[in-house]
Amino acid sequence: MTIEVHLTLQRENFTLQTSLSLPASGVTALYGPSGCGKTTLLRAIAGLEPAAQGIVKTNQATWQDKQHFTPVHKRAIGYVFQEASLFEHLTVYDNIAYGMKRRQPHNRVESEFSLDLLGIRHLLDRHPEQLSGGEQQRVAIARALATQPDMLLLDEPLAALDNARKQEILPYLDKLQQKLSIPVLYVSHDPHEVCRLSQYLVIMDEGTVVEQGATSSLMSAPSLSGSSLFTVSQPEENQISHLSRDKYIIKARVDGFDAESSLNSLSFSGGTLLIPGEEITQPSVCVEIAASNIHLTTQPGQVSSMLNTLPCSLIDLQPCSPGYLTVRLKLGDEILNTRISRKAASTMALRNGQRLFAQFSAEVASS
Numbered sequence: 001m002t003i004e005v006h007l008t009l010q011r012e013n014f015t016l017q018t019s020l021s022l023p024a025s026g027v028t029a030l031y032g033p034s035g036c037g038k039t040t041l042l043r044a045i046a047g048l049e050p051a052a053q054g055i056v057k058t059n060q061a062t063w064q065d066k067q068h069f070t071p072v073h074k075r076a077i078g079y080v081f082q083e084a085s086l087f088e089h090l091t092v093y094d095n096i097a098y099g100m101k102r103r104q105p106h107n108r109v110e111s112e113f114s115l116d117l118l119g120i121r122h123l124l125d126r127h128p129e130q131l132s133g134g135e136q137q138r139v140a141i142a143r144a145l146a147t148q149p150d151m152l153l154l155d156e157p158l159a160a161l162d163n164a165r166k167q168e169i170l171p172y173l174d175k176l177q178q179k180l181s182i183p184v185l186y187v188s189h190d191p192h193e194v195c196r197l198s199q200y201l202v203i204m205d206e207g208t209v210v211e212q213g214a215t216s217s218l219m220s221a222p223s224l225s226g227s228s229l230f231t232v233s234q235p236e237e238n239q240i241s242h243l244s245r246d247k248y249i250i251k252a253r254v255d256g257f258d259a260e261s262s263l264n265s266l267s268f269s270g271g272t273l274l275i276p277g278e279e280i281t282q283p284s285v286c287v288e289i290a291a292s293n294i295h296l297t298t299q300p301g302q303v304s305s306m307l308n309t310l311p312c313s314l315i316d317l318q319p320c321s322p323g324y325l326t327v328r329l330k331l332g333d334e335i336l337n338t339r340i341s342r343k344a345a346s347t348m349a350l351r352n353g354q355r356l357f358a359q360f361s362a363e364v365a366s367s
């Protein structure tokens with residue numbers, strides 16, 4: 001089953017034109033530059049943009065088509081904005097009870113369940129001003145879930161939080177995405193959040209959908225690899241060092257932890273990754289690999305301080321700066337670039353299509 005969203009909205013200086021078939025469960029991230037129309041799309045799905053024409057269909061109902069338009073209060077939607085916008089004069093309990101009054105007749109999400117899932121049971125008697133920003137957002141999500149929606153819309157729910165508060169709330173969002181049976185549409189500017197929380201990804205630009213697909217495969221799609229959408233660049237000091245400072249973000253599943261050597265083992269399409277440190281408790285994480293940290297060898301068995309040695313194939317070599325070449329590599333489904341001197345490329349007799357081994361260290365990405 002899918003959610004069908006085919007909408008057009010004409011504003012004076014902006015046109016939204018989207019055609020989407022989204023998974024009816026899990027988290028779909030809407031990602032794209034500021035002003036590309038992410039919020040407008042969420043608002044149109046919620047029925048807050050009556051001028052938007054087209055079709056919005058969920059598993060449960062048709063909210064909009066040529067013949068009819070279900071008003072916003074009749075769409076079974078939970079909507080959370082950047083700011084928690086709780087009722088200041090009400091306690092946490094009463095804020096959530098307010099959501100329960102707007103309950104849809106068919107129950108899908110238990111309020112009790114979301115109190116525990118979001119870790120807010122101990123906050124029920126407090127007022128919003130007695131809560132941290134992260135706690136306020138968790139209450140706002142619980143209030144939205146209390147309406148027992150068929151779909152949860154989260155519009156950059158972490159954008160107003162500082163990094164410490166973001167780190168505090170992310171594990172709750174991890175749990176939410178594992179336990180909720182309803183679909184979640186999650187707007188974000190942040191590739192780390194997209195990678196960590198979503199299974200499906202919609203990339204937008206100028207009111208249209210540029211790409212859509214599984215997050216793990218889209219993040220490394222060749223068509224995006226040059227766009228820096230999912231590479232994290234530090235400010236450039238000079239052009240030559242630019243490439244060597246890029247980082248790649250890969251979504252990996254956590255498979256196990258070896259307590260003796262404090263080593264996490266994770267898997268992705270390219271094989272098994274080893275990451276030292278504390279035990280990772282989430283089921284999946286985003287992993288960063290610095291392009292400058294990728295070393296190439298023609299043999300797998302060479303001893304190295306890099307923990308990971310994975311087979312890859314060389315797609316092509318391009319000149320990038322005097323004495324250097326950019327090497328494009330395919331590692332599982334991922335496409336990664338690294339830089340190598342012309343001299344090393346000639347010593348290793350590198351050629352397109354060659355099978356190589358990439359040695360690198362990886363770390364868990366922090367948002």
Ligand SMILES: Nc1ncnc2c1ncn2[C@@H]1O[C@H](COP(=O)(O)OP(=O)(O)OP(=O)(O)O)[C@@H](O)[C@H]1O
Binds near residue numbers: 034035041189
């Ligand atoms: N109420 C409005 N009236 C007219 N134009 C609007 C209105 N709200 C947004 N816009 C315009 O519509 C376009 C899309 O805005 P929207 O807020 O959907 O983008 P966004 O991708 O969510 O941006 P951001 O990431 O900065 O929140 C922008 O050009 C914006 O200026």
